[in-house]
Amino acid sequence: MTARLSRRSGAPALALTVALLLTGCTGDAPEESSDGSSTSASQDPAADASDSPSGSGDEDTGSGDGESGDAAEGGSDDGGSDDEASDDGTEGGPALDERTTAGFSAIAISESEAGGSAYALESEDGGTWTVDVAVDGATVEVTVAADGTSVEGTSDGDLDAADTDAVDGAKVQMIEAVQRVLAEAGGSVAGVELETEDGGAAWAVTVLPGSGDATQEYRVDAGSGEVTED
Template identity: 45%
Template sequence: MRTTTNRTLTAALALTLSLSLAACGSADQEGAGVTTEQTTSAETTSAETTSDDADDTSDDADDTSDDAEDTSDDADDTGDTTTGAGGEDLTATALAAIATAEAEAGGTAYEIDDQDDDGTWEVDVAVDDRSVEVTVSADGATVEATEDDDLDEDDRAALDAATITLVDAITTAVTEVDGVLDDAELEEEDGSFFWEVSVDRTSNGAGDDDVEVRVDVTTGDVVEVD
């Protein structure tokens, strides 16, 4: 009788232990499933974030490309201004050369020739009854040489009548036709004096599209464009 009871208890304990182990296994599997799902979800979120970052980087690259194109356009616009092959503003350097020549000779400039092959400017300056030809460096800052000569009577008479300077006439002329200074001088026609300024309409002053602009020596008005 005791043997039968012991076997019954043993069987009951074995069944209880088996059920407990099965329950633990199920819980572990469910926990593993949750962990797997969480890991997968995290990986998906990370991938989406990485994709978004890549899109943002691409957008930034597009913006940078647009900025570069804008800068290029600005550079092109700048290249369309009245500059020489070295990038200098020819009119500005010519005006600087006039100032340098007048300071050197101590007189009034009345003529400037276009740049020679070596880039220098030749500026004629009236000093009393003399004319001093001053050769100025390409940048308009340094005197390279000077040479004295007699002042022509017509040039003396024109200077006496003029209230508009060579610098003023050049500024007026290049603004009128939007170009680059080539040369400028005093001229007379039928008893009337005027500044004749040759302006090149090409962007670097090296073309053949020259325009002659006549500026009145007393009023500063443009009287003719040819």
């Protein structure tokens, strides 16, 4: 009887042990599933973070728009500077009138025609210009059309030694002498002649003022360029 009782009492103990083991196994499974869920949750912030570059791209786009606006404003400033540059007057003194421009052209074309240096300019009654050019100790008188663009005739003559030396020694040439006078007095050129006196040379420049018929006389030192009114 005792042996049979001991066998029966051992069976419940074995069943309890098996139940505890099964309970332990089932407890481990939720922990694994919990770990898996935490792992999946940790992946969500990464997915959210991947969306952040789109936001920063929007900010960059906005800053780009600002830069384009600044560039547009800069372009308008450049246009303003161009307008200011276009308002500048002619360089080197006042603008020449039509008469003086024609006289300068007559000087240039006469020197080219004769191959020397001009020392006298006169405006004739008929509107033509007469230019005296010193060439190798002689003189060539050149007649030029009123607009200064064409030669109408030439004639040769003699030039004395004093005048030749004055032309050769002049540091200030005819056109520069006229420019110096007009820069101070204005008006237009009517005539020019290189004169010698007391061992020196000066340009006698006749100017027709802007108003009235009376002319004004000026002298320009052929060496220093100093202008004085006669």
